Amino acid sequence: MVPQKFEYAAPDSLKSVLQLLDAGAKPLAGGMSLIPMMKLRLAAPEQLVDLQKVKELSYIRESGNAIHIGAMTTHYEVETFPVLLRKCPLLAETAAEIGDLQVRNRGTIGGSVAHADPSADYPAALQALEAKLVLIGAQKERTVSAAEFFVDAFTTVLEPGEIVREVIVPAEELGTGTRYEKVVQPASGFAIVGVAVRVRRSAGKISFVRVGITGLSNHSYRATSAEATLAGTTGAAADVQNAAALVAEGIDANSDLHASANYRKHLASVHAARAITTAISRAS
Amino acid sequence: MKITCTINGKTYSNDVETRLLLIHYLREVAQLTGSHVGCETSLCGACTVEVNGKAVKSCTMFAVQADGAKITTIEGLASNGTLHPLQEAFWNEHGLQCGFCTPGMIMASKQILERYPNPTEDEIRHGLAGNVCRCTGYQHIVNALKAAAAGARK
Ligand SMILES: Cc1cc2nc3c(=O)[nH]c(=O)nc-3n(C[C@H](O)[C@H](O)[C@H](O)COP(=O)(O)OP(=O)(O)OC[C@H]3O[C@@H](n4cnc5c(N)ncnc54)[C@H](O)[C@@H]3O)c2cc1C
Ligand code: FES
Ligand code: FES
Numbered sequence: 001m002v003p004q005k006f007e008y009a010a011p012d013s014l015k016s017v018l019q020l021l022d023a024g025a026k027p028l029a030g031g032m033s034l035i036p037m038m039k040l041r042l043a044a045p046e047q048l049v050d051l052q053k054v055k056e057l058s059y060i061r062e063s064g065n066a067i068h069i070g071a072m073t074t075h076y077e078v079e080t081f082p083v084l085l086r087k088c089p090l091l092a093e094t095a096a097e098i099g100d101l102q103v104r105n106r107g108t109i110g111g112s113v114a115h116a117d118p119s120a121d122y123p124a125a126l127q128a129l130e131a132k133l134v135l136i137g138a139q140k141e142r143t144v145s146a147a148e149f150f151v152d153a154f155t156t157v158l159e160p161g162e163i164v165r166e167v168i169v170p171a172e173e174l175g176t177g178t179r180y181e182k183v184v185q186p187a188s189g190f191a192i193v194g195v196a197v198r199v200r201r202s203a204g205k206i207s208f209v210r211v212g213i214t215g216l217s218n219h220s221y222r223a224t225s226a227e228a229t230l231a232g233t234t235g236a237a238a239d240v241q242n243a244a245a246l247v248a249e250g251i252d253a254n255s256d257l258h259a260s261a262n263y264r265k266h267l268a269s270v271h272a273a274r275a276i277t278t279a280i281s282r283a284s
Numbered sequence: 285m286k287i288t289c290t291i292n293g294k295t296y297s298n299d300v301e302t303r304l305l306l307i308h309y310l311r312e313v314a315q316l317t318g319s320h321v322g323c324e325t326s327l328c329g330a331c332t333v334e335v336n337g338k339a340v341k342s343c344t345m346f347a348v349q350a351d352g353a354k355i356t357t358i359e360g361l362a363s364n365g366t367l368h369p370l371q372e373a374f375w376n377e378h379g380l381q382c383g384f385c386t387p388g389m390i391m392a393s394k395q396i397l398e399r400y401p402n403p404t405e406d407e408i409r410h411g412l413a414g415n416v417c418r419c420t421g422y423q424h425i426v427n428a429l430k431a432a433a434a435g436a437r438k
Contacts, residue, residue, distance in 0.1 A: 001305075001324045001343075008285060008302040008348050028349075035344050036326050038303075048302075050349060076338075100414025101392060102329065105338040106345070187327070189413070 003038035010050035014057065014136075014165075017049055021161045022138040025049040029072060029111030032103050057110070057165065060084065065171045071110025071164045075099075078109060087171040090178035090196055094125040097182050099189040110164040116219065118153045118254065119190035123220030125180060127212030128196040129169045130222075137162035146220075153218040176200050176208075177283030181275035183215075183267050185258050191215040192259050193267045195247070197279040199235070206235045211243075211276070216253050216268050223247040226272065235280045244273035287351040291316065292360030300347050306340075307331040309347035310357060318358040318387050322416070329415030332388035333357045339395035341414070358387035361394075370394060370432045379428035381419035389415050393429050403433055 009025070011017055021027065026045035028034055029052075037043040051057055057072040060081050067088055069078065078084060078095035085092045098104055098112075098121050112122050113133065125131075126146040133149050135142050138161060149156050158164070172178070177199050183192040193215040200208035209230045211223040226246040233239035248268045253261035288297040291314055298313050307324075310316050310333065319342060322330035326344040333342045334356040361368035370390050373379065380386045389412070396403060396411035403411070408429045409422075417425060 003303045006302055008346070010349075010351070031345060031349065032326070035346070039324070052349065100329070101395060101411050102332055102339050102341045102414045103326070105395075106340055 001039045003035075004041060004044040006038075006045055007047045008050065009048070010053050012053040012055070014054055017051060017054055017163070018136065018138045018161075020047070020049040021163065023047075024160075027051055027114075027163050029108040029114075030074065030103075030106035031111075032099070032107040033111060033115045033117065051110075051163075062087070062171060067169050067171055069109055069167045069169065071166060072108050073110075075104035075107045075109070075112075079104060088129070088169050089172070090125050090129060090180060090198060091122075091169055093178070094121050094180040094194075094196060097121055097180060097184075097191075097194075103189070109167055113149065113167065114156060114158060114164050116150055116152075116154050116156045117190065118218050118220075119185070119188075119192070119194075119215045121180070121182065121191055121194050121214065123150055124191075124194040124196040124212040124214035126167065126169070127214075127220050127222045128178075128198050128210040129212070130210065132168040134165045134168065135162050136165040141165070143168075147222065150219040150221075155219075172198070173200065175284045177279040177281065179275045179278040179282065181271040181278070183271060193264055193271060195268065195272045195275040197272070197275040199230075199276070199279045199283050201235065201280070201283050204234055206230050206233055206239075206280070209243075209276075211247060211272060213247055213251075213268060213272075216248060216264050217251050218254065221251070223249075223272070225249050230276065235276075237277075240273050240276045240280070244269045244276060247272040285348050285351075287348055289350050289353045289355055291355045292357060302346060302348050304347045306333070306335075306342040306345040306347045306350055309350075310342060310355075313347075316357050316359050319391075320384055320387055322384065322388075327414075327416070328385070328388070329392060330385050330388040332391040332415065334391055334394065339392050356391075358390060361390070368394075369435050370397070370428070373428040373432035373435065374425070377424050377428040377431050379420065379425045385415060385417040385419075389417065389425055393425075393432070396429065397433055397436070401433060401436065403429060405430075
């Protein structure tokens with residue numbers, strides 16, 4: 001369990017970080033994914049740039065109807081930050097389900113999305129929230145949607161030398177009901193399947209619905225046919241079942257020793273129904 | 285690379301390889317062998333220590349990341365021969381059998397009680413999810429946290 005040798009720097013400004021990245025260094029955030037990979041020598045970066053001292057990457061700020069979360073914000077901070085608990089409870093609820101206490105103390109939202117584990121929890125919520133990610137490199141800064149960002153297993157649109165600077169989520173409108181439901185793989189804590197739901201009602205009908213899925217296939221996605229099926233209904237039990245049955249439609253589900261593809265799809269539907277039901281009960 | 289940190293109130297300054305894990309720094313360089321290595325793969329929690337007030341798995345952190353940090357290990361809890369209330373509670377409630385997981389269990393428990401001074405059983409179990417015990421079946425560990433919390437309220 002001894003990683004390969006590497007050089008290490010921990011600058012305190014974003015500018016110095018970007019210069020080191022430009023010169024080929026790999027970012028180190030909470031280390032909760034990178035260090036295990038380095039110990040197994042699945043990763044062997046020659047140069048690490050630790051982001052932990054960069055204050056410009058660690059914040060949660062509300063601005064208008066959006067909440068900006070710096071990449072170095074830890075899972076624990078997301079889980080407990082009052083503005084998020086009040087105005088984006090879906091993200092806080094999701095963070096509370098990640099790994100364990102020690103992992104949430106160090107792991108960061110930027111590291112989690114950049115790592116893009118197909119079983120990670122945040123991606124389901126970020127899809128349902130239609131979150132935006134601000135990416136920055138030495139030359140340019142750009143903003144992409146969560147739907148564009150996650151490309152494949154462990155693959156995102158990040159280019160060499162580029163990092164996630166912040167994640168932007170909406171401050172929920174009053175009356176939005178949300179829920180994250182997860183089937184835990186008990187040994188690792190990761191999601192075999194995770195379903196994130198947001199709903200709003202108006203005049204007795206479902207007027208808005210977003211469903212984000214993680215763990216089922218190589219990358220997270222929005223289950224748009226399920227959303228379309230639920231929208232406009234009264235959200236009765238049968239409507240929920242009809243919508244939930246569609247969350248895995250057209251998806252090439254993964255199969256591994258924890259769950260076969262068919263079982264994963266089954267779990268996704270069952271837990272989508274539960275998540276939608278709870279979200280509706282929380283909507284007012 | 286030269287690092288300086290405070291462990292249990294004492295300053296340590298050492299030249300270390302960047303790839304040295306914090307747990308090995310604590311055990312082999314600082315000679316504090318109370319924190320254990322159970323799995324070395326981030327899963328068992330036996331290596332849990334406190335870094336700048338946060339419980340972390342020291343097998344999943346490089347010593348260089350702790351440069352400048354304030355660290356507390358299990359050795360830092362008792363003062364002048366008086367056990368920490370959690371140590372006392374683990375003892376009274378039989379929260380251990382072989383004791384291998386105990387240093388990590390107590391360091392994680394300390395964080396749980398800081399965040400939830402009056403924890404529910406769910407909060408205790410959720411908080412201990414990153415710590416594995418092969419002996420006790422957990423019930424006595426949960427009881428120990430409850431007892432420590434009740435003691436602190438008295
Ligand atoms: C025991 C255990 C259980 C876990 N359980 C879960 C779980 O249930 N659900 C879950 O979702 N996750 C889980 N994780 C993973 C955890 O959430 C990690 O924190 C997360 O995947 C990576 O975040 P990090 O800050 O630790 O990043 P690091 O490990 O430091 O980095 C991960 C990768 O992202 C890159 N990187 C880091 N920051 C940035 C950035 N800002 N921009 C661009 N690239 C960056 C790094 O170069 C590296 O390639 C678990 C981890 C452990 C050890
Ligand atoms: S030795 Fe660190 S978690 Fe097991
Ligand atoms: S007391 Fe033996 S492992 Fe916990």
